[in-house]
Amino acid sequence: MQPSDATSETLLSPYLGFGLGLRTPHYEQVLQEQPDVDWFEVLSENYMVAGGKPRYYLEAIGERYPLVMHGVSMSIGSTDPLNMEYLRSLKALANAVNPRWISDHICWTSIHGVNSHDLLPLPYTWETVRHVAERVKQVQDFLGRRILLENVSSYLSYRNSEMNEWEFLNAVCDEADCLILLDVNNIYVSARNHGFDPLDYLNVVNPLRVQQIHLAGHSDYGDYVIDTHDHDVPDAVWDLYRETLKRLGPVSSMIERDGNIPTFDELYNELGQARTIADDVLGIDAIPASKRHVFGAAQQAVQEVARV
Amino acid sequence: MSELERLQDTMMRYLLQPDADNEADCLQWVDDQHGLAAPQRLHIYANAYKARLREVIDTDHEMLGLYLGDELFEQMVSGYLAAYQSPYTSLRQYCDRLPEFLRQDSFFSQYPILSDLAGFERRLFDAFDAAESDRVPVNALEGIAANHWPILKVRFHPSVQLCQFQSNAVESWQALKHNQEPPAPRLGESRYWLLWRNQERVTEFSSLQYWQYRLMAGFLNGDDLSQQCELLLDTFDENETPGQVFAALQAWLEMGIISHFS
Numbered sequence: 001m002q003p004s005d006a007t008s009e010t011l012l013s014p015y016l017g018f019g020l021g022l023r024t025p026h027y028e029q030v031l032q033e034q035p036d037v038d039w040f041e042v043l044s045e046n047y048m049v050a051g052g053k054p055r056y057y058l059e060a061i062g063e064r065y066p067l068v069m070h071g072v073s074m075s076i077g078s079t080d081p082l083n084m085e086y087l088r089s090l091k092a093l094a095n096a097v098n099p100r101w102i103s104d105h106i107c108w109t110s111i112h113g114v115n116s117h118d119l120l121p122l123p124y125t126w127e128t129v130r131h132v133a134e135r136v137k138q139v140q141d142f143l144g145r146r147i148l149l150e151n152v153s154s155y156l157s158y159r160n161s162e163m164n165e166w167e168f169l170n171a172v173c174d175e176a177d178c179l180i181l182l183d184v185n186n187i188y189v190s191a192r193n194h195g196f197d198p199l200d201y202l203n204v205v206n207p208l209r210v211q212q213i214h215l216a217g218h219s220d221y222g223d224y225v226i227d228t229h230d231h232d233v234p235d236a237v238w239d240l241y242r243e244t245l246k247r248l249g250p251v252s253s254m255i256e257r258d259g260n261i262p263t264f265d266e267l268y269n270e271l272g273q274a275r276t277i278a279d280d281v282l283g284i285d286a287i288p289a290s291k292r293h294v295f296g297a298a299q300q301a302v303q304e305v306a307r308v
Numbered sequence: 309m310s311e312l313e314r315l316q317d318t319m320m321r322y323l324l325q326p327d328a329d330n331e332a333d334c335l336q337w338v339d340d341q342h343g344l345a346a347p348q349r350l351h352i353y354a355n356a357y358k359a360r361l362r363e364v365i366d367t368d369h370e371m372l373g374l375y376l377g378d379e380l381f382e383q384m385v386s387g388y389l390a391a392y393q394s395p396y397t398s399l400r401q402y403c404d405r406l407p408e409f410l411r412q413d414s415f416f417s418q419y420p421i422l423s424d425l426a427g428f429e430r431r432l433f434d435a436f437d438a439a440e441s442d443r444v445p446v447n448a449l450e451g452i453a454a455n456h457w458p459i460l461k462v463r464f465h466p467s468v469q470l471c472q473f474q475s476n477a478v479e480s481w482q483a484l485k486h487n488q489e490p491p492a493p494r495l496g497e498s499r500y501w502l503l504w505r506n507q508e509r510v511t512e513f514s515s516l517q518y519w520q521y522r523l524m525a526g527f528l529n530g531d532d533l534s535q536q537c538e539l540l541l542d543t544f545d546e547n548e549t550p551g552q553v554f555a556a557l558q559a560w561l562e563m564g565i566i567s568h569f570s
């Protein structure tokens with residue numbers, strides 16, 4: 001099911017530019033120095049608390065930067081009923097944060113009420129496509145907005161799979177009419193672990209649905225690669241980012257660092273590398289950060305025209 | 309059970325208990341691929357499950373970990389992981405039942421200070437991210453009419469936590485926090501502590517005398533001032549009591565932990 005051009009124009013939110021994952025050790029610096037970062041991604045679960053420092057900084061930084069929310073516990077692929085208590089908290093947080101969008105992962109994390117706290121792979125079957133898409137629709141109805149699903153790193157595949165991961169991702173997102181958060185590092189990690197060509201993934205993933213990109217590092221053990229998100233973005237992932245932008249055009253991109261958190265300045269410099277690559281591939285990064293929102297506004301105008 | 313549910317059920321049983329039987333069940337689902345063998349692929353997930361939860365315990369209970377030392381810490385991690393799965397969507401809650409585990413486990417229950425240490429660290433978290441609320445200004449007592457004093461009720465800031473321990477857990481926690489040798493465990497004598505988050509959103513704690521603890525507990529329970537003063541007559545005489553209570557209220561105002569008088 002390929003959406004028509006007119007529909008596709010209305011799918012994506014305005015381009016945000018280059019962002020970073022907001023991390024606790026950087027709260028104070030971000031607030032004080034207001035660095036030239038276009039937007040921040042916040043981890044939803046960290047702010048599903050009543051108050052204190054997390055909520056204080058979230059609110060203060062949200063007044064100064066566009067925010068997007070990223071979660072890990074929706075367990076969209078589980079065969080348990082949807083966790084409505086979780087979704088209510090997520091919606092309440094979204095009402096407070098007013099994020100540009102909300103994302104989680106195309107995976108399962110819990111079954112029979114037990115949470116593995118891991119992003120476990122799904123079998124790529126048509127049964128799973130229908131199951132996940134149905135649940136995404138329910139979540140989107142409940143939240144009143146489209147969500148983004150992120151591809152996860154995986155270390156095994158199932159015997160009963162009927163298609164490739166990228167075909168599965170497209171099928172779920174088309175069926176559910178949801179969007180994609182493409183983690184370029186996760187594509188690289190899974191490609192190494194399963195022996196596929198990452199370009200096969202990039203050539204097929206539906207460019208009309210990719211709203212956001214994650215860039216991250218991993219741990220390479222030779223025979224296999226573990227997605228640790230605790231290293232700098234390596235050259236192989238930068239190369240793949242370049243290939244991604246060639247195929248998708250401008251997509252809001254950010255560095256996602258989950259462990260071994262460096263100084264804010266180091267992450268900021270790393271983000272500069274993403275800007276340089278985007279500039280090189282697309283030429284849009286020549287637009288200064290302050291004007292890049294104008295680009296977003298122009299894109300929105302195009303969308304509004306398309307809606308009419 | 310659908311095919312997907314059977315797969316997820318099998319995988320979860322393996323993650324929770326990665327023994328040979330559960331691994332064999334999983335291998336029926338897992339593809340043989342080039343490179344890494346299927347069992348090793350499964351081990352990556354089993355290791356990640358354990359490592360992630362272990363790290364949560366390590367990070368959230370740093371002083372308890374130091375108190376235990378590496379060997380006993382690993383024993384506690386293995387025991388807790390085996391005893392408690394996570395029903396939570398956030399890892400913030402995963403260690404909520406650690407004090408209970410340490411109180412009930414046949415080995416660790418021999419050392420009651422451990423449960424108190426874990427409990428104290430849990431309460432620090434509760435104070436850290438409790439809801440925000442108004443704080444009554446320090447001069448608020450001046451505005452209370454004389455006839456209102458007997459029926460005065462106090463609502464504390466939501467971060468306020470009262471603790472009662474039967475050990476010198478908090479003193480040990482403080483020593484470890486300052487890289488000092490903790491004192492020898494002392495048991496059997498009740499100790500009372502107040503934890504709260506101040507205006508700068510920093511968590512603080514202070515020890516309480518028994519009467520102060522009772523006074524706060526009474527207000528938390530919704531009792532009014534006249535009921536409280538009556539209760540304190542076994543500690544102070546009739547003339548002393550109002551002054552002591554007034555001083556306590558003034559101290560709480562200065563700490564910024566009263567959110568409302570009624």
Ligand SMILES: [Fe+2]
Nearest residue numbers: 150183214256
């Ligand atoms: Fe990611």
